Structures are given as structure tokens and as C-alpha cells.
Amino acid sequence: MPKNGMKKMIHDQASYVLLDLRSKKAADAGHIKGAFSLPADQLAAAKDKFPKDKSAPIILYNDGQASAEAFAVVRGWGYKNTTVLDGGAKAWDGKFFPGDTPTKITYVKKLKPGEITIAEFKKAAAGKSANTVILDVRDAGAEGTIPGAINIPQEELADRLTELPKDKEIIIHCNTGILASMAYKTLQEKGYKARYVDAVVQVAADGSMEISPK
Numbered sequence: 001m002p003k004n005g006m007k008k009m010i011h012d013q014a015s016y017v018l019l020d021l022r023s024k025k026a027a028d029a030g031h032i033k034g035a036f037s038l039p040a041d042q043l044a045a046a047k048d049k050f051p052k053d054k055s056a057p058i059i060l061y062n063d064g065q066a067s068a069e070a071f072a073v074v075r076g077w078g079y080k081n082t083t084v085l086d087g088g089a090k091a092w093d094g095k096f097f098p099g100d101t102p103t104k105i106t107y108v109k110k111l112k113p114g115e116i117t118i119a120e121f122k123k124a125a126a127g128k129s130a131n132t133v134i135l136d137v138r139d140a141g142a143e144g145t146i147p148g149a150i151n152i153p154q155e156e157l158a159d160r161l162t163e164l165p166k167d168k169e170i171i172i173h174c175n176t177g178i179l180a181s182m183a184y185k186t187l188q189e190k191g192y193k194a195r196y197v198d199a200v201v202q203v204a205a206d207g208s209m210e211i212s213p214k
Contacts, residue, residue: 001059001083007094009059010034015110017051020101021062021070022089030096032061032089037101043070047077051107053213054078061085061092109213114184114195116171118211121197124171125149125209133165135172135194136203137183142175144203154179157186164192172196177214 009016010033020027020035027037038046040062050058058079060067067084074082085092111117116124124132125146134149136142137157145151152160154174164170170192172180177198187194202210 001085003086003092003094006032006059006085009057010094013110014057015108016057016059017105017107018059019061019105020089021060021067024101024103026063026089027101028099030098031101032085032092032094033097035061035101036105037103038105040067040070043073046105049105050074050077050079051105053107053109055081055214056107056109058082059085061088063089112181112198114181114188115198116195118197118199118213121171121173121199121201121211132169132171135164135170135183137172137174137179142203144205144207144209146173146203146209147207154183157183161187161190161192166192168193170194173199173201175202176200 018032018035019038020031021038021040023039024037027035056079058074058081060070060074061084067088071082071084125134127148134146136145136149136151137154139153140151150163152163170187172183172194173196174180177196180196181198184194184196198214200212200214
């Protein structure tokens with residue numbers, strides 16, 4: 001992770017987990033804004049403290065020594081978006097913040113425009129609101145359909161808009177969120193009230209559903 005990239009994430013208030021792998025004493029003396037203290041020798045025992053969302057960006061830094069071992073451990077746990085801050089604390093030319101560094105790791109994903117949480121999607125899919133409709137934009141041959149959902153493949157959506165109600169909110173899903181985000185933009189441009197879920201959605205033949213973060 002380049003220093004400028006880290007500065008931009010801080011400035012943009014992006015969603016990420018920044019871990020200071022130095023001693024707690026060193027972190028409290030001065031740490032990068034938003035960092036959590038997790039000394040490198042305590043990393044292996046902290047696996048259960050990491051976010052459940054394996055897509056969470058994890059950024060590691062220490063006092064300039066190689067962070068390759070910590071990187072390998074965290075990536076090995078399935079956090080594919082793990083990076084190391086170039087040069088560590090010694091090379092950081094931004095501001096350091098003294099004071100108690102939190103040790104409890106928290107991560108809240110920053111939603112993109114139109115995106116809903118997995119919990120919100122589950123509620124909508126359960127049919128608990130008469131003011132919403134589920135739109136499945138997977139291919140027509142995809143297995144299973146959530147009960148009550150409308151299936152219109154994303155590539156056909158622009159030609160089949162009349163099949164969708166304009167007086168209800170349309171909640172869109174696909175398998176991975178990619179097609180759903182494209183469909184969301186199409187509906188937004190046409191004046192529909194729509195949102196989408198950016199997650200892995202698997203629908204069984206009986207309509208039951210499993211959903212997990214990407």
C-alpha cells in the first residue's frame with residue numbers, strides 16, 4: 001500500500017482495518033489515524049477478533065521491518081484484500097496521533113450508492129414489506145428463484161422495464177453483485193426506485209437462499 005494511497009483512504013473515510021503491529025507502547029506514543037494496536041507477537045491468537053467479512057481491506061504496518069510473515073498469516077485466514085503499508089511507521093510522513101490505541105478491531109463496510117446491507121436484503125427477501133419487490137437479474141437458466149421474485153436477466157432488462165412496478169421499491173440481486181449493480185444503474189436512469197445487494201447470493205431449487213459477503 002503506497003503512502004499516498006493510505007492518505008487518500010483516511011481522507012475519504014473509506015472502510016478498512018489498519019493494524020499497528022508494533023508494541024502497544026510504541027503505538028500509544030504515536031500511531032496513524034484510525035489504527036488498531038495488535039503487536040505482531042499477538043497476531044496468531046487474534047484470529048477471532050478479525051472482521052467476519054473476509055473482503056474487508058486489512059492494512060498492516062510496523063516500525064519498518066518486514067511484515068511479510070504477518071501478511072502471510074492474515075491472507076492465509078482468507079482476507080484477500082490484505083496489504084502492507086510501504087515502509088511502515090518509519091517511512092510514514094503523515095501525522096502521528098499519540099494516545100491510547102484501541103485494541104478491539106471493528107469494521108463497518110461503507111455502502112456504495114444504492115447498496116443495501118445483507119440484513120436488509122434478507123428482510124426484503126422474506127417478503128416482510130408489501131412495498132418492495134425482489135428482482136433477480138441472473139441468467140434465465142440459473143437455479144432457483146426467491147419466492148415472489150421477478151426474474152429478468154440483466155442483458156434483457158432495458159427491453160422489459162414494463163414488467164416492473166413503478167410504485168414499489170425494487171431490490172436487485174444476482175450471484176455476485178456485479179450484474180445487480182449494473183441493473184441498479186439502468187433502473188435509476190429510468191426513474192425507478194431501486195437498490196441492490198453486493199454479495200454472494202446462492203438460491204437453491206426450492207427457493208431457499210444462502211447469502212454471504214464477497
